[in-house]
Amino acid sequence: METVAIDYRKKGVAFHYIYKALAHPEHNGYVQPFTQQERLLHVAEAKRTLGSSIEWLCDNMKNELKQALGGAPNSQFILDPQGKIISASSWSNPAELRATLAELVGEVSPATTVPDLGLNQLPPPQPAAKGIVPRLQMPGVMRAIVVKPQPSLEPYYVKLRAEIDESFMRDGLGWMYIGFHLDPLLDVHWNNLAPALQFKVRTPTGITVAASKAVAAKVDLEADADPREFLLGLEWDSKELSSASFSSAELIVEVEYYACHDEGWCKPFQQSYILKLVPDRHAGSVRNRGRVGGGRSFRDR
């Protein structure tokens, strides 16, 4: 994409990447941002790691631009000077883009090549030790659900990802994944000398969880950056919570943890979330859970 941008800017074409919610959380350790400010941190990180000259725009937290343009995670559009969409691809393809632009404004020859660019691509952040706490294996296909962080005076240094499995979605009896992930862009690690992370879950009438509170296992290493993960049995009783009310039912998760900043402070935090047992189509899907650098990166495209 960078080579196309360099060649066709000379012909007056403007280029923008549009930042949207993560397609594959956990790739290179990145986790889904909770706020617009955190999305902008991701934009800065994308610029840092990609070394691209292309300007970014950042979608709002309602994901309105992504939804307005079809909802695909890596789509590509060309607008004419009046703002009309004259090319639309659900998956970005730089070669196709170059050909289309050649038809519109004329070919650029010779074309810039990737080796010509000498891009200064930098690695993702290196957190505290990872691979210390074994990752959970999922019981089946999981689907991210809606997680709403509640107002907090402090940033969410640790971010909750919640998922439910297909048997719960199908039969009302299954599993809920609760994973607390350190945000690598906030430069923190677990303080394992302090009490381990613990959380409580409160459920509405008609939803039962097998354990309403839990504590993470003690880790011997002083610090690490692995997620703290739990699988909870979950059951829906449709006699007590009707189908009509199900999608608005709310679970409350309250978490306590100690975190340390990489450059100094260590503090306790108490934060809470509201969960809804409905799929969140903007939450992305985790691939190669627990494998460092699993999946394919935007930088590969």
Place this chain on the structure above:
Amino acid sequence: MKSKLSLLLFFGVFALNTVSAQQQGRQPSAQFPQVSSLLGSQLPEVSVFDEQGKPFSTRQLSGKYTVLVFGCLT
């Protein structure tokens, strides 16, 4: 209900020896027919942000040919 639920044990940090959930392939283009249906339409007006966090209206994307590509860090 409790008896059924008791079949599902709480697993703390213990691994389940079952299928991983992450075996979904890339999302094929066919899943997003809405994208091609936008051909010929005007770019909707949406308020987003520029790199510095300043509000930016998509209305500003006019006056020249413009390429937009969605992406993220992952």
